[in-house]
Every structure is written in C-alpha cells, then in structure tokens.
Amino acid sequence: MPNIQKNAVQPSGILKKIRKIFSMNIGTMLFGMLFIYMLFSAVLYLTSTNIESYQVISGPLSRNETYTGLAIREESVQKADTSGYITYYAREGSKINADGAVYGISSSQKTESSTELSSENLASIRNQMLSFSKGFNGSKFNTTYSFKYELEGNILQYAGVTGNSVSTSEDGTTSVVTYGNQTISKAANDGIVLYSKDGYEGKSVESLTASDFDQNAYHETDLKTQNSIKTGDSVYTLITDEKWSLVIPLTEKQASKLADRTVVRVKFQKDSMTQSGDFSIIEIDGSKYGRIDFNKGLIRYASDRFLEIELVTNTVTGLKVPLSSIVTKEFYVIPSKYATTNQDSQETGFIVQSRDKNGKDVDTFVHTTIYASKEDDGSGGQTEEESTSTLYYVDKKDFNEGDVIVSQKDQSHYTVSDVGVLEGVYCINQGYAVFRRIEILDQNEEYAIVSRNTDYGLSRYDHIVRNADKVNEEEILY
Known part of the structure; x- marks a missing residue:
C-alpha cells in the first residue's frame, strides 16, 4: 500500500498566543496581580x-533668650609679702575662713616642718582622700593639684599653725605667721580663693565701659607657679562678698521687653542651675544693659568672668x-x-x-x-x-x-x-x-x-x- 502522509493541522497564530497565556505558571500570575495593586496604590497616593x-x-511657647553676662564682684589681688618659693595651701574656687592658711613661702623649694597629728585628724584626712578618690574624673586632672593644696592647708590647720611673729597686710585681707622655714600667709577675712587675675578686680558696675564686654580682648593670667616669686608679686585673688552682679548687653527690643521687670529668673548654662536676681536696666556708653544683682550662688561661678545665661521669661x-x-x-x-x-x-x-x-x-x-x-x-x-x-x-x-x-x-x-x-x-x-x-x-x-x-x-x-x-x-x- 502506498504510504499516505497526513499533514498535521498547524494551529493558527492567535491560538498560539492564547495557549501561551494559559500556560503561564501561578507565580507569574501572582506577580502580575501584585504589580497592578502596587501601581493602583501609587496612583491613589499621588492623587489623594x-x-x-x-x-x-x-x-x-518658645525658647528663652540667651545672653552673655559679665560678672562683677568684690575682689582684690593679694601680693607676696616676701620672696622665695611658694607652696599653696588653699583649694582654688573654695571658700576659706578668716585665719585660714592660703600659701607659704620659703627660701628653698624644700620645706622643713614637723607636725604630729591626732588620730582624729588622720581619720579626717583619710576620709577626705577617700571622698576625692570616689569622685575623681580623669578628664579634670587639674583638680588633683587643688585637692593637694587643700589637704596641705588642712594639715596646717590641724597642727594649729602659730608663730611668734605675726603681721597683717595693708588692706587687712592677709595675715602672716612663720612655721618651720616657711612664712605662712593667712586670710584675714572670709572669702573665695582664686589663683588667677584678669584686670577686672576692683571694677564696679558703675565704672564699666563698652570695651569691657569684648571677650576677644579678654585675658586671664594664671598666678600658680613653681618658680621663685618676688616681694610684691601677685599671688592670688580673694573674693570677699557673696553679693555679685551680672551685666548683659541688650538690644532696644530686648530692653523694651524687659523694661517692667524688677526680678528675673536666671538659668546658668554652665550647670543648668537657676536662681532669681534683682533686675534693672542701666546705660553704659549710650547703650542699654541689664543688671542682675544676686546675693548667693557666687561660689559656683567664681572662676568665670563671662557666663552664658538664659533669662526665664516665657513662663x-x-x-x-x-x-x-x-x-x-x-x-x-x-x-x-x-x-x-x-x-x-x-x-x-x-x-x-x-x-x-x-x-x-x-x-x-x-x-x-x-x-x-x-x-x-x-x-x-x-x-x-x-x-x-x-x-x-x-x-x-x-x-x-x-x-x-x-x-x-x-x-x-x-x-x-x-x-x-x-x-x-x-x-x-x-x-x-x-x-x-x-x-x-x-x-x-x-x-x-x-x-x-x-x-x-x-x-x-x-x-x-x-x-x-x-x-x-x-x-x-x-
């Protein structure tokens, strides 16, 4: 029998496309549906x-305004009564009582003294050292030297430093006694000790000029030294009154806003502490300034001449x-x-x-x-x-x-x-x-x-x- 070849019917092009669509797997369909949903959500978001x-x-309502205040207090620079090598006995920035040892001067760097302390005094010194050790901060290592001065001063106090020669400085703020080979200078009045000076000592609010507020021209001199000093050299500054003032420059708008105030609440940026002070507006070289008078809190800011403050007026x-x-x-x-x-x-x-x-x-x-x-x-x-x-x-x-x-x-x-x-x-x-x-x-x-x-x-x-x-x-x- 002759071979008869049957021609297979070839599907048309449209049928091929239909078969191709229905041959898609479920994953492709789900992806398509997700794409359409995301497209619809994007259009809805953009048009809504x-x-x-x-x-x-x-x-x-708003932040309180901040100012830079100039601190004015009753203070004086103390001079050396004799020459020689100095040893400090008072901690800087601390309050010292009248007759407390501030520093000693000897003819040589090595001091010679012999002191025998009671068991109670030794226990007190150990407690001071323990307290300092617990609160020590390595980033403020300079406090170690201040603590050393304070500790040595306390030892002198426990020893009852006395001498057969006593004199008093001309301004009545320092008395002098001898102890071993040292001449010990003692404060004649209560006060806060600073081992620095900046030229503002002796200034009052009434004597200020506009140039005094220029911080770029401000210079502070460190009085601590290990070298020999001469008679009449500046040794330390003593602040003798708890009353102090802050003077702040004001614009005309700020002065108008504060014109009716007699008392203001001040927040110090240094430590976030607040306290109230008497407020008044004064003129210096034709410009308006605010004067804030305090009667406490000086010891926290005794080492600062310029202070960043915030006036708490938005109550x-x-x-x-x-x-x-x-x-x-x-x-x-x-x-x-x-x-x-x-x-x-x-x-x-x-x-x-x-x-x-x-x-x-x-x-x-x-x-x-x-x-x-x-x-x-x-x-x-x-x-x-x-x-x-x-x-x-x-x-x-x-x-x-x-x-x-x-x-x-x-x-x-x-x-x-x-x-x-x-x-x-x-x-x-x-x-x-x-x-x-x-x-x-x-x-x-x-x-x-x-x-x-x-x-x-x-x-x-x-x-x-x-x-x-x-x-x-x-x-x-x-």
Whole structure:
C-alpha cells in the first residue's frame, strides 16, 4: 500500500498566543496581580490629599533668650609679702575662713616642718582622700593639684599653725605667721580663693565701659607657679562678698521687653542651675544693659568672668500645637438649668418635648456631651433670669434647631436656636478625625500654647492633624 502522509493541522497564530497565556505558571500570575495593586496604590497616593500629623508636646511657647553676662564682684589681688618659693595651701574656687592658711613661702623649694597629728585628724584626712578618690574624673586632672593644696592647708590647720611673729597686710585681707622655714600667709577675712587675675578686680558696675564686654580682648593670667616669686608679686585673688552682679548687653527690643521687670529668673548654662536676681536696666556708653544683682550662688561661678545665661521669661507652659491645626466648630448653647440626670444611667442630658400623632406631649431624654460651660454674658437673647446662668455647649448633631427642652425643676421651656463657637483641633489617635476642644493661653506666629486641663481636650503625645483645613470631622484617614 502506498504510504499516505497526513499533514498535521498547524494551529493558527492567535491560538498560539492564547495557549501561551494559559500556560503561564501561578507565580507569574501572582506577580502580575501584585504589580497592578502596587501601581493602583501609587496612583491613589499621588492623587489623594496628603494629611500630615503632629504629636502634641508640652513646654513653653518658645525658647528663652540667651545672653552673655559679665560678672562683677568684690575682689582684690593679694601680693607676696616676701620672696622665695611658694607652696599653696588653699583649694582654688573654695571658700576659706578668716585665719585660714592660703600659701607659704620659703627660701628653698624644700620645706622643713614637723607636725604630729591626732588620730582624729588622720581619720579626717583619710576620709577626705577617700571622698576625692570616689569622685575623681580623669578628664579634670587639674583638680588633683587643688585637692593637694587643700589637704596641705588642712594639715596646717590641724597642727594649729602659730608663730611668734605675726603681721597683717595693708588692706587687712592677709595675715602672716612663720612655721618651720616657711612664712605662712593667712586670710584675714572670709572669702573665695582664686589663683588667677584678669584686670577686672576692683571694677564696679558703675565704672564699666563698652570695651569691657569684648571677650576677644579678654585675658586671664594664671598666678600658680613653681618658680621663685618676688616681694610684691601677685599671688592670688580673694573674693570677699557673696553679693555679685551680672551685666548683659541688650538690644532696644530686648530692653523694651524687659523694661517692667524688677526680678528675673536666671538659668546658668554652665550647670543648668537657676536662681532669681534683682533686675534693672542701666546705660553704659549710650547703650542699654541689664543688671542682675544676686546675693548667693557666687561660689559656683567664681572662676568665670563671662557666663552664658538664659533669662526665664516665657513662663506660660502647656500643650504646644501648630496654628494650622486649629479649627472652629459650632455648638448649640443651652442654659445649664435645663440639664438633668437620667436616673437609670446617671448620664447627663436634656429632656426634649415633642408631640405624638395624637397631639399629646412626649418627653424624650437625650444624652449629649457637654464640651464647655461658660458664664452667659447676656448677649444670647435669653431672659434676665436665664442670662445669669451658665451656658452648656452641646454637639449640634444631638439636637435640631427648634427643639423644645423642658426643665425638670420648674417645667419652663427653652427652644434650641442659639449657637456658640469653640476652638479645637482634630485628634486622629484612632485613625479618624475627632474634634477636641482647646483653650489658648498664648501664641506666636506659628504655635499656640493650650491648657492641659480642658474638658474633652488634648493630652500630651496625642496625634492631631497639622493641616486641619484639608480634613472634615469624623473623616477616616487611615
């Protein structure tokens, strides 16, 4: 039999494409669906209104202004009464009592003295060394030398340094005794010891000039030395009064803002401590300066001539919100005398009176949230008796204009019509916009400070809508 070849029917091009589509695996289909979803979400995001949230924080409206103050105090530079090698016995920046040993001078670098201390004194010295060791900070190694001076001074004090020759300096701030081969100089008055000078000693607030505030020209001289000194050389500075002053340069705007103040609260940037001082505005070389007088706290800043400070003038604190978040909402205003309490649920509300189809009066209790209560100013059209009451602000969605409310006390009637306005923001903690009432205490061009204790108000860390003009109340945002 002859071979008969049958030509296979070849599928058309369209059929091939259909078969190719249906031959795709499940992974390809899932990827395609995911791509379409992502594309749709991107288009939706780009075309929708961008709602920005803001987390409510607490604090003042703005930062307090900072200043650089020049410290003026009662101080004098003490001179050496003799020449020789010096040994320090007072800790720098510490307060020394009158008759306390400040330094000693001997003809040689090696001092010769013999002292026998009691067991109590030795125990006290050990405690001082232990305390210093526990609080030692390696980044402030120079405090070791100050502690050494203090310890040696205490040893002299325990030994009862006396001598058969005693003299007093001309200004009466230093007395001198001999001890071994040293001449010991002792403070004649209480004071704070500094081993430096800067040329401001002896200056008063009245003698200051504008050039005294130039920090670039300021120079401080360290008086501590291991070399021999001469009679009349400067040895240390003694501050003899706890009263001191800070003088700060002011612009005309700052001077005007502070003009009515007689007392200011000062925060020192060095250690964040605060204290109050008497304030006045003075003129130096034709410019305005603020003078702050203190009667304590000097020992903390005795080594500083210029101090960075903050005047605590922004005392209004509360919750801080952007002005762009603030909206207004209308409420129905109802006198408080018409409010009643449901006996079963103990909820506060009002009795709304209506008529049924038979013309009989029907009383319905309506529970509502009272957002605010304010004294009536008499401008709402109420009677004289009603105008003396408190007005309750209730949500308009709970009532209709023209509703008649009846008082359970005297059966008087009130027709709902008056409208009041409250300020608030939209809280979005739950994903949709909820009105929260605010009471503004202070504000500037960008932010407002609102009370923490407002009924149906905000709390710290609440999330609110920053651009409130783009949102409607109860709108679902996410």
